[in-house]
Amino acid sequence: MYRWCTDEVEPHDRFDFWREVRAKGLFGVTAELERERRADFFGEFSMRQLGNGTLVELKASSYAVERSQADIGRAPGDSICVYQQLGGGGWFGGMRSSDFAIANGSFATSHTDLPYRTKPLGTGGFHLRILKIPVSGLAPQDKRMRELAPKMFNDSGLAPLLDACFADLGEVAVSDGSSEAAPLVQALGHLALIERGLVRPGSRRGQGALRTARLSLARRLIARHLQDPDLAPTQVADLLGVSVRHLHMLFEAADRSFSQTVTEERLKQSRRLMREAPERLIADIASACGFESLATYYRVFNAAYGMAPGDFRARASEAR
Template sequence: MYRWCTDEVEPHDRFDFWREVRAKGLFGVTVELERERRADFFGEFSLCQLGGAGLVELKASHYTVERSMTDIADAPGDSLCVYQQLGSGAWFGGMRGSDFTIANGSFATSHTDQPYRAAPLGAGGFHLRILKIPVSGLSTQDKRMRELAPRTFVDPSLAPLLDACFADLGTVAAGDDGAADAVAHLALIERGILRPGSRLGQAALRTARLSLARRLIARHLQNPDMAPAMVADLLGVSVRHLHMLFETAAKSFSQTVTDERLNRSRRLMREAPDRLIADIATACGFDSLATYYRVFNTAYGMAPGDFRAQGPEGR
């Protein structure tokens, strides 16, 4: 993981450095800002390599961005980009088709070598994640990928799946590009280039649904009545399909739920050393204190109170 922010540069040089070294050199774009506003400019980004793909999270104060034909000629990228808007929203324009805005939490896709202009909608500036996947590294090859002008996702059924996959990207090991491939293929499904029923489409949907299922488990962990039927219904699949998703994972549905509850209980004991263990058990979805003690002892060979007594040094 590589991180950088403008605090590493003298204040009077920050925007110029961002414009010439970071924006043009790293992202291949032209950025502009009124001279009187440059003294207050701030920008930061992180870059994580995921196999051949790169995940960037960028925050910056207000400025305008352009990826012109000159920029493309100077720094061709030949990659599929998937954007997740995290800030107050942004405007895109200057490409084929209509201009559009992208709201907080929404997604957009494009090929890197299509021109566009962009600006944040709010005074807070930019905040977004960008996953850039080289076209040459994708399992599917289609010339239409290089013609993808920026566009927001219009299929509402894919947005939560993509959101779950994006949330997982920051936790995967460097060199593991499986999650990045899933995001790329979901984007190609949304743009009509990849069929959902194809081998690659089905694999991407399985990966995304498993990711979302895990997040639904974490979201409803406190509910002692959480069962496969409940999660399957939230996911929009059958119970049989849900269990099939977990057959490809290291742990079954029930093992995943138990591990999540135990891990959360351990975290709560560290964060709130004076909180009653019975309250922690309830907060983690165990149906009784006796069940919590039994499951905890089976997993760790000790009672929750003994674990807590070890203190931070013994954990």
């Protein structure tokens, strides 16, 4: 993963460096900011190749961005971009379709080689993720992909799926789990094409994207409700909007059943709590992680790790 921050540059040079080297040279856009505001400019980003896509997370002070025909001619991308707004809001304009504002937590898509202008709403600046996927890495090869001007997602049913996939992709980027990235990148790309009407949800590619995204969301729903000792497939299936049978099929395809996933997540959380709160009672940790009894927790923990929770805690303390 490549990371960069304007702290590496002298304050009086920060915006000029960002504009010429980062914005124009790396992202192929033109950046503008009033001269009197440049002394306080701050920007940082991370960039990582994942599967056949590139994931960028960017934070920066407020400034104006344009992707002009000259920028496109100088640095063509021929990729589909999926944007996730992480803070504040943003405005897109200067294109064939209508201008629009994108709120915190919302998503948008575009083809890289169509002109646009964008800037943050308010004074909070930019905070967003961008997944860039080459058109050549997506199917079908449809010439309409190159006509996708920036547009916000309007299908509210897809938003939780996109959010789960982006969250998983961010964790993969941090943990260097590159082998897990490819299906997430493809799922996000095809979900974008579903929303734009270029892939049918019932097609093989559409169904594959929805399966990957639903599994990501199901795992996050499990993590959100671990403390409930009665957590059951019916509860997660209802939250996910699918049948219990479909939910079980999602996990079977991932080589780990629903119940195995719940147990594994509870054990992982209990280990984290023992490391982070060494003074906390083990019985309290077991309850907080949704184990129905302390005896069950000891039995499951020993079966998974070959030691009692107390022994794990002692080793973790010695390693500090």
